[in-house]
Amino acid sequence: MIELDFDRSGGVIPAIAQDATTKEILMQAYINREAWEETLKTGRAVYFSRSRNKLWRKGEESGNFQKIVEITVDCDLDCVIYHVEQIGGVACHTGHRSCFYRTVKDGQFVENAPVSVDPDQLYKK
Amino acid sequence: MIELDFDRSGGVIPAIAQDATTKEILMQAYINREAWEETLKTGRAVYFSRSRNKLWRKGEESGNFQKIVEITVDCDLDCVIYHVEQIGGVACHTGHRSCFYRTVKDGQFVENAPVSVDPDQLYKK
Numbered sequence: 001m002i003e004l005d006f007d008r009s010g011g012v013i014p015a016i017a018q019d020a021t022t023k024e025i026l027m028q029a030y031i032n033r034e035a036w037e038e039t040l041k042t043g044r045a046v047y048f049s050r051s052r053n054k055l056w057r058k059g060e061e062s063g064n065f066q067k068i069v070e071i072t073v074d075c076d077l078d079c080v081i082y083h084v085e086q087i088g089g090v091a092c093h094t095g096h097r098s099c100f101y102r103t104v105k106d107g108q109f110v111e112n113a114p115v116s117v118d119p120d121q122l123y124k125k
Numbered sequence: 126m127i128e129l130d131f132d133r134s135g136g137v138i139p140a141i142a143q144d145a146t147t148k149e150i151l152m153q154a155y156i157n158r159e160a161w162e163e164t165l166k167t168g169r170a171v172y173f174s175r176s177r178n179k180l181w182r183k184g185e186e187s188g189n190f191q192k193i194v195e196i197t198v199d200c201d202l203d204c205v206i207y208h209v210e211q212i213g214g215v216a217c218h219t220g221h222r223s224c225f226y227r228t229v230k231d232g233q234f235v236e237n238a239p240v241s242v243d244p245d246q247l248y249k250k
């Protein structure tokens with residue numbers, strides 16, 4: 001098993017999901033060792049939810065899971081990139097394609113992308 | 126001032142540096158409120174070094190600073206992307222263009238990019 005440095009940050013490290021084709025960053029979340037091992041094993045992005053204190057199998061509620069295309073790791077072994085195919089095209093619970101749908105402009109937030117799917121529909125599947 | 130949610134994670138949140146042109150993710154580090162405000166003010170990427178417990182003005186030693194092209198923020202306001210022009214073309218202290226120079230392949234790490242600059246040269250400027 002490839003070992004990452006989970007200890008330095010209390011058991012969780014950041015994971016970034018990037019669209020493998022467009023290179024758009026879709027979201028950032030956290031992984032613990034269990035999430036990491038399940039991701040490697042299943043080929044689907046698994047995170048660790050700090051607020052719910054449990055594994056978060058991305059897409060288990062919405063159906064919009066993330067298929068792992070490739071994984072890269074950083075120099076310090078304390079951050080990973082999941083290069084993914086985003087099933088359903090929507091990573092954010094707001095219905096935006098990416099969680100990073102706001103740009104800082106003149107000291108304010110400006111939306112840079114539309115809502116792709118009504119969030120009420122997203123969790124009805 | 127645009128307010129991010131620094132409190133939830135003890136004062137620091139992840140910041141991702143992404144090449145504004147190629148969309149390659151160059152590095153991931155952390156920012157505190159002071160780093161965030163200085164970044165907005167100066168247009169250069171500033172981070173907070175958790176190991177050194179102080180502001181880290183990227184490039185202050187190597188000369189390879191990061192010019193901010195755009196900043197996007199995520200839905201929870203607890204992660205930012207610095208879309209940057211990487212001066213000198215090298216973000217990683219190892220001399221690689223990106224810190225994410227290793228790919229997971231068949232249960233091992235495989236280097237996916239060469240060293241662009243000898244790291245000994247990087248910090249001689």
